Amino acid sequence: xxxxxxxxxxxxxxxxxxxxxxxxxxxxxxxxxxxxxxxxxxxxxxxxxxxxxxxxxxxxxxxxxxxxxxxxxxxxxxxxxxxxxxxxxxxxxxxxxxxxxxxxxxxxxxxxxxxxxxxxxxxxxxxxxxxxxxxxxxxxxxxxxxxxxxxxxxxxxxxxxxxxxxxxxxxxxxxxxxxxxxxxxxxxxxxxxxxxxxxxxxxxxxxxxxxxxxxxxxxxxxxxxxxxxxxxxxxxxxxxxxxxxxxxxxxxxxxxxxxxxxxxxxxxxxxxxxxxxxxxxxxxxxxxxxxxxxxxxxxxxxxxxxxxxxxxxxxxxxxxxxxxxxxxxxxxxxxxxxxxxxxxxxxxxxxxxxxxxxxxxxxxxxxxxxxxxxxxxxxxxxxxxxxxxxxxxxxxxxxxxxxxxxxxxxxxxxxxxxxxxxxxxxxxxxxx
Amino acid sequence: xxxxxxxxxxxxxxxxxxxxxxxxxxxxxxxxxxxxxxxxxxxxxxxxxxxxxxxxxxxxxxxxxxxxxxxxxxxxxxxxxxxxxxxxxxxxxxxxxxxxxxxxxxxxxxxxxxxxxxxxxxxxxxxxxxxxxxxxxxxxxxxxxxx
Numbered sequence: 001x002x003x004x005x006x007x008x009x010x011x012x013x014x015x016x017x018x019x020x021x022x023x024x025x026x027x028x029x030x031x032x033x034x035x036x037x038x039x040x041x042x043x044x045x046x047x048x049x050x051x052x053x054x055x056x057x058x059x060x061x062x063x064x065x066x067x068x069x070x071x072x073x074x075x076x077x078x079x080x081x082x083x084x085x086x087x088x089x090x091x092x093x094x095x096x097x098x099x100x101x102x103x104x105x106x107x108x109x110x111x112x113x114x115x116x117x118x119x120x121x122x123x124x125x126x127x128x129x130x131x132x133x134x135x136x137x138x139x140x141x142x143x144x145x146x147x148x149x150x151x152x153x154x155x156x157x158x159x160x161x162x163x164x165x166x167x168x169x170x171x172x173x174x175x176x177x178x179x180x181x182x183x184x185x186x187x188x189x190x191x192x193x194x195x196x197x198x199x200x201x202x203x204x205x206x207x208x209x210x211x212x213x214x215x216x217x218x219x220x221x222x223x224x225x226x227x228x229x230x231x232x233x234x235x236x237x238x239x240x241x242x243x244x245x246x247x248x249x250x251x252x253x254x255x256x257x258x259x260x261x262x263x264x265x266x267x268x269x270x271x272x273x274x275x276x277x278x279x280x281x282x283x284x285x286x287x288x289x290x291x292x293x294x295x296x297x298x299x300x301x302x303x304x305x306x307x308x309x310x311x312x313x314x315x316x317x318x319x320x321x322x323x324x325x326x327x328x329x330x331x332x333x334x335x336x337x338x339x340x341x342x343x344x345x346x347x348x349x350x351x352x353x354x355x356x357x358x359x360x361x362x363x364x365x366x367x368x369x370x371x372x373x374x375x376x377x378x379x380x381x382x383x384x385x386x387x388x389x390x391x392x393x394x395x396x397x398x399x400x401x402x403x404x405x406x407x408x409x410x411x412x413x414x415x416x417x418x419x420x421x422x423x424x425x426x427x428x429x430x431x432x
Numbered sequence: 433x434x435x436x437x438x439x440x441x442x443x444x445x446x447x448x449x450x451x452x453x454x455x456x457x458x459x460x461x462x463x464x465x466x467x468x469x470x471x472x473x474x475x476x477x478x479x480x481x482x483x484x485x486x487x488x489x490x491x492x493x494x495x496x497x498x499x500x501x502x503x504x505x506x507x508x509x510x511x512x513x514x515x516x517x518x519x520x521x522x523x524x525x526x527x528x529x530x531x532x533x534x535x536x537x538x539x540x541x542x543x544x545x546x547x548x549x550x551x552x553x554x555x556x557x558x559x560x561x562x563x564x565x566x567x568x569x570x571x572x573x574x575x576x577x578x579x
Binding site: 064124125128129132135136139143157 | 469475476479523526527530531532
């Protein structure tokens with residue numbers, strides 16, 4: 001029996017700093033550790049003592065790729081604590097903002113970070129040399145998404161126009177309408193891009209995942225819904241902590257998460273699609289059907305295709321929202337501070353993002369919990385690698401290493417988002 | 433048309449923020465500037481027809497505070513960007529040339545301000561680098577409008 005170790009000291013084409021160690025004994029992976037060594041970020045501790053109205057702006061800084069997700073989960077969780085509901089045009093604008101983030105985050109990952117794996121290129125630069133028009137096209141689609149975030153958020157990265165209760169300023173009809181030509185062009189281009197992605201060789205691999213996602217009564221979910229899974233979970237998001245627990249592991253600065261009593265689960269584009277394919281727009285649903293993607297899919301490599309379908313959905317949804325937009329009378333709903341606990345789950349590009357805040361009667365945060373998608377997906381990624389043992393054993397060390405990295409990138413891991421780990425028990429002891 | 437002046441850097445990185453400080457000084461005087469924590473802004477501008485002047489901190493460029501005029505070739509090809517966050521200046525220029533056929537030599541000027549290797553998170557410039565803001569701004573303006 002030969003024993004081999006696959007060691008990747010620094011994972012490339014992921015966001016943040018992580019490493020991978022896989023130990024193979026024959027065709028069995030006996031150890032798989034995704035080591036996230038990005039320094040701890042301490043955002044949960046940072047939130048303590050801050051006004052709850054600061055939560056969106058502070059937590060947006062967790063990620064430059066998906067700041068909108070942090071802003072949306074923070075806003076909804078604080079509004080839950082304050083008993084505030086945001087509806088009408090403001091709700092639609094939030095959905096539009098999320099469309100912008102899905103588009104830019106997904107396209108960046110699909111073409112610049114993940115496509116090189118499928119096509120055998122070392123990086124996006126090499127891909128660009130061989131497929132310049134594909135890369136140019138993807139950058140045009142991404143730009144259309146960035147433009148939504150810039151108009152609604154004030155700037156593309158770490159938007160500054162989002163507040164608990166709504167926005168500081170809402171756009172005019174004209175400002176939004178100016179986005180339409182590029183969005184319409186991007187929608188056509190995104191369909192073409194998906195057809196290109198569908199030509200890639202997809203490794204044969206499936207697992208019996210517990211796929212966890214939001215599900216909304218009428219919409220493809222972004223900001224609201226019940227939390228459902230393929231193993232029977234169907235809960236209100238307020239029950240999150242009764243079913244999902246976070247815990248520390250020695251090899252990672254990120255907390256891992258598991259379903260109480262069951263273990264790992266997967267939360268990401270595939271889970272979202274599996275639970276909500278019937279909520280897609282006709283055009284996005286037709287695209288999925290065209291490439292043979294349906295809710296029975298359990299192959300994580302096909303998350304590439306699901307992202308492509310979600311980009312088509314988000315572009316169409318953005319166009320719909322803009323075309324029917326009538327500016328609201330007020331840019332935000334009024335807030336009255338009160339003591340309470342608020343929780344929310346929204347759909348970050350990489351999966352479900354949970355926020356929980358405990359507020360005093362002045363609206364000061366006493367406790368915060370943030371469970372980012374990559375931390376939740378980490379255990380499942382390690383289990384994917386364990387299950388790939390027989391496949392990896394047949395490959396050269398170099399090919400097996402590439403395949404393992406490729407598998408990690410299925411999840412578009414955002415490592416710096418997930419490493420907010422802190423010793424909670426220690427912190428609680430330190431509280432007078 | 434005058435070139436766009438782009439300050440690149442991170443204000444929380446001490447002297448690494450000098451490019452941003454230069455851009456803000458010029459913006460306050462009414463010049464067209466952009467700011468970026470990495471070079472992705474460069475890529476989108478070079479997709480069009482604009483000329484750009486980049487102002488960035490450089491390590492290994494002499495005594496801190498030295499102001500240098502650099503060429504794209506001088507940037508060399510360092511390690512590829514490891515994260516989806518970071519697009520380096522050299523990579524952005526290479527990508528622009530690959531994707532858009534941008535003639536980098538004609539469209540891009542680079543002003544470097546020498547700094548010591550950043551030691552960690554600190555806001556504000558050291559005295560030597562702060563003294564270089566005006567000379568760097570003057571060179572950026574000359575390169576932006578002189579051709």
